[in-house]
Amino acid sequence: xxEISVRSNVKAISKNLSAFAYKQLPFATATxxxxxxxxxxxxxxKNIQRTFKHxxxxxxxxxxxxxxxxxxxxxxxxxxxxxxxxxxxxxxxGVHVLPGRALLNPKDIKLNQYGQLSRGxxxxxxxxxxxxxxxxxxxxxxxxxxxQRVKANRGNPSHLRLxxxxxxxxxxxxRLDYQARAKALVxxxxxxxxxxxxxxxxxxxx
Numbered sequence: 001x002x003e004i005s006v007r008s009n010v011k012a013i014s015k016n017l018s019a020f021a022y023k024q025l026p027f028a029t030a031t032x033x034x035x036x037x038x039x040x041x042x043x044x045x046k047n048i049q050r051t052f053k054h055x056x057x058x059x060x061x062x063x064x065x066x067x068x069x070x071x072x073x074x075x076x077x078x079x080x081x082x083x084x085x086x087x088x089x090x091x092x093x094g095v096h097v098l099p100g101r102a103l104l105n106p107k108d109i110k111l112n113q114y115g116q117l118s119r120g121x122x123x124x125x126x127x128x129x130x131x132x133x134x135x136x137x138x139x140x141x142x143x144x145x146x147x148q149r150v151k152a153n154r155g156n157p158s159h160l161r162l163x164x165x166x167x168x169x170x171x172x173x174x175r176l177d178y179q180a181r182a183k184a185l186v187x188x189x190x191x192x193x194x195x196x197x198x199x200x201x202x203x204x205x206x
Contacts, residue, residue: 002179004186006033013194024201026070032190032197034067037075039189040182041065044077047181051090051174059083077182089172091179096172105165107145117164122146125163136160 010029014022044063048055062083068075079087086097104117112118125131125146135144146164 004183006186006190009190009194013198020205021198021202024198024205026073028194028198028201029073030068030070031200032194033073033075034065035193035197036186036189037065037067037077039193040077040185043181043185044176044178047176047178048087051176059087062087087176090174090176093175094172105145105167107162107165109146109163122164131163132160 010025014025017025041063045060048060048063052059062080064078064080066076066078078084089095089097104122106117109117109121126133130149132147132149133145134147135142136147143162144166145162146166147160148163150159150161152158
């Protein structure tokens with residue numbers, strides 16, 4: 001969690017406002033903060049789509065926003081808890097957050113449209129008679145994973161085919177840089193957004 005303050009920006013602008021415009025300052029500020037928060041939300045969604053090859057809609061849509069009010073003058077952009085947990089290493093560094101005890105590295109198995117194993121894949125594989133799950137000694141060393149017993153055919157001997165390899169969590173090598181992007185966007189867009197919000201506040205004032 002981090003904070004981007006625009007108090008000094010609002011204070012500087014308020015010095016040059018007329019008495020009538022000054023009365024609209026709380027409404028204009030709340031409107032501007034909400035508009036900026038929505039722009040940050042939209043930018044972060046696009047950033048997730050650019051950073052990851054095929055992000056699930058669940059991940060993209062996990063970025064939410066709470067608008068500001070005249071009473072609070074605070075807008076929030078947040079990532080919902082489940083997604084926040086596995087996205088955190090992409091902001092602060094570290095290793096992947098695993099859904100289970102081991103990293104599942106697909107090798108020779110069909111993936112879903114997001115390039116991931118479909119839900120329930122392991123459970124279905126465990127129930128099959130031609131599947132072995134566990135470590136095997138190979139010429140490359142011991143490999144732990146999900147293996148399929150392939151019968152001999154057309155001169156090819158029977159063998160075990162590695163479908164999924166188990167491994168430890170790997171270091172995250174991508175960054176969302178969410179905080180830096182959000183600060184840069186707010187600094188870049190504040191004057192234009194606040195100007196539009198103030199014009200709207202004055203035009204609708206009673």
